[in-house]
Amino acid sequence: MAFPISIAIEKRTADVPRWMPAATSIGSVVAAFIVSGIVLWLIGSDPVRVYGFFVRATFGSWAAISDTMVKATPLILVGLACTVAFKMKLWNIGAEGQFYMGAFFASLVVLVPLVPAGTPAIVVIPFMAAMGMLGGAIWGFFPGFLKARFQVNEIITTLMLNYVAILWNNFWIFDRWSDAGFQMTPTFERNAWLPRLSDLAREYPIFSGITLHLGVVFGLLAAVVVWWVLERSRWGYEIRLIGDNPHAARYAGINIARNIILVMMFSGALAGLAGMSEVSGVVHRLQERISPGYGFTGIIVAWLAKLNPFGVVLVSILFGALIVAGREVQPSGIAQMIQGFVLFAVISSDVLLRYKVRLVRTRADQNAAGEAA
Template sequence: MSGLRLVPRLVITPRRQVLQSIVALGLALLVGAICLLLAGLSPLDVYLHIAEAGLFSIDGLADTAVCATPILLCALGLLLPFRMRLWNIGGEGQLLLGAWAATGVALFLPSWPRSLLLLTMSLAAMAAGGLWGLIPGVLRVRLRTSEVLVSLMLNYVALAWLRFFVFGRWSENGFPLTPQLVKSAWLPRLLDWAERFPILAGLPSHAGFLWALLLAICLGVWLRRSPVAFDLRVIGDSSRAAQTAGIPVGARMILAMTVSGAFCGLAGMIEVAGVVHRLQDRFSPGYGYSAIIVVWLARLSPSGVVLVSILFGALLVGSKDVKPSGVAQLLQGLILLTVMASEIGLRYRLVRTLPKDKI
C-alpha cells in the first residue's frame, strides 16, 4: 500500500515561516470568499474595496495607521509571553484598564503641561495594564493556575470596571462616556498642521503610530540581543532545561506577563489620547483579541508584527462600510484558524511512502 505520511522537518527556516503565513492568509481569503458568495456578495469586489479603502488611498492609509496602532502595541506586548509559551489572552482587558488609568490622570490633572501630562498618562496606563498582566502571571507561577483562563476572565473584570466609571462616576450627563479630555491630553495629529499644509486636512493619524513603530524597533533589537530575551527563548523551548540551567523561570514568566500588560495598557492610553479623547463604553472593537491573531500570523517576529498589524488595520478600515457588517471579524477568525492549521505544514512535510513489499 502506498500512501502519504507526515515527516517532521529537521530545520524550519525563516523563509518557510513567511511562506507558510502567506499560504494561510491565502486559504483564509479563499474560505472567506466562499462565505461571501453564500451571503450573496461578490468576493472580488469586497476584497478590492477593502484593499482600496484601507491601503491605496491617502485617507485610507491615514485611517489604517490609526487602526493599526493599538493592534501593533498589543501584539508587541503579547509577543513576549507567547515566545515562552505563556498565553496572555488578556490583552483586551489590559488595554481597557490602561485607557481607564490614562483617562483618570487626564481628568484629574487637567492643568498640567502637555508633555508632562502625556508622560504621566502613559506611565499610569502602563502601570494599570502591567498590573492586569501581573495577576495571571503571579497566579500561574505561585499557584499553577492556567494563565489562559485567568487572563481571559480578567478581560471581563476590566470591562465591568470601565463601565462602572463611564456609566457612573465619570459619566457626562448620564451618557456612557466621560467628558472630553483637555486638549493638552491629546496626542499631536497630522490634521493639527492643516493650516500650514492644507494637504493634511482631515487626516487623523497621530503620533502614537510613530511611538509604536519605535517601540517595535526597540523590542526587536532587545529580543535579539538581551540575555533576558534569550532566557525567554530557552524557557519557550524547554522550561525544564531552563530551570536546570539556573534561569529563574518563575521570575521571567512574571516579567513577561507584566511587560506584556504594560504594552497593552499603553495601547489603551494611545487610543484615548489619540483617537477618542475621552473614555467611552465600547471604544475598542477588540484590538486586544485581534493582536493574538496578528502575533500568530507574524510567527512571533517583531517586524512581522508591524507588517501584519498594518494589514489588519487596513482590513478593519476597509471593511467598515461593507454590508453585511462583520466581514473583518469573519476574516480574522478564518485567518486564526488557517494559521493554526498551517503549523502542521510548518513542522512536518508530506512524504509519499513507498509501497511495502509483502513477504
C-alpha cells in the same frame, strides 16, 4: 486502500529554508481570503465586489491609508504584548482587559485630575503613557502572580479579567464621569491629545483630515524595544529558553516564577500603552467599546508574524485594514470570520515547516508517519 498515491508526511531533518516561514504566512492569508470569499459567495454576496471595496476603503486614498494606520497602531502594541508572552509560552489572552485598564489609568490623569489644568502637553502625554503602562502591568500582574504562586491556568484568568476590566470601566463612565448621562466621559482638554498630522494642516494643507497620531511612533519604538529585549538582552534569552525548554531553564538556575510575573507585567504594559494611545490619540475621552477586540486580534497578529516584532508591524497594517473595511460592510462578522480563517490557515501551515509533505506511491510498508495524515 486501492488508491495508488497517498500523501507521505516526513519529519524535516534539514533546516527549513529561510524563505519558507514568510511564504507560509503569505500563503495562509491568501488561502483564508479565498475560503472567506467562498463563504461570502454562498450567502449571496459578491466576494469580488466586497474585496474591491476593502481595498478602496483601506488603501484607496491618503485619508484611507491614514485610517488604516490609525487602526494598525493599537494592533502593533497588543501584537507585541502577545509576542512577548507567547515567546515564553505564556498564554496571555488578556490583552483586551489590559488595554482597557491602560485606557482607564491614562484617563485618570485627566479625570481625577492628577495634573493641574493647563499643564503643557509635553508633561501630560508622557504621564498618561506611563499611567497606561502601569494600568496594563497591574492587570497583567494578577494572572502572572496566580500562575507563579498557585499554578493557576493563565488562559482562563486573563480571559476572565477581560470581562472584569470592561465592567470596571463601565462603572466609571456610566456613573462617576458620565458626561450629562451619556456613556462616556467629557472630552479631554487639548493638552491630553496626542499630536496628529492634521494639526499641521495650516502649514501643510496636504495633512488636512489626516488623523494619524503619535501613537504609531509609540508602536514602532515598542517594536524596536521588544526586538532588542527578546533577541539581544539577557532577559530575552531567559524568556526564550523558558519558552523552548522549561526544564533546561530550571537547571540553568533561571527563576521561572519571577519571569512569569515580569513577562506578564511587560506584556500588560504594552497592551496598556495601546489603551492610552486610543483614548489620547483617537477618541479623546474614556468611553464604552474603545476596543473592537484589539486584544484578541493581537493574538492572531503575533502568531501570523511568527512572534517576530517587525513582522508584527507588517501584519498589524494588514489587520488594521481588515478592521477599517469590516466596519463598512455588512454582515458585521466578516472581518472576524476572515481573521479566524487566517489563524487556522497559519497554524495548519506550520505543519509544512516541521514536515515534508510529498505525494508517493502507496506501498504495503507505508511508514507510520504516513498514517498520521
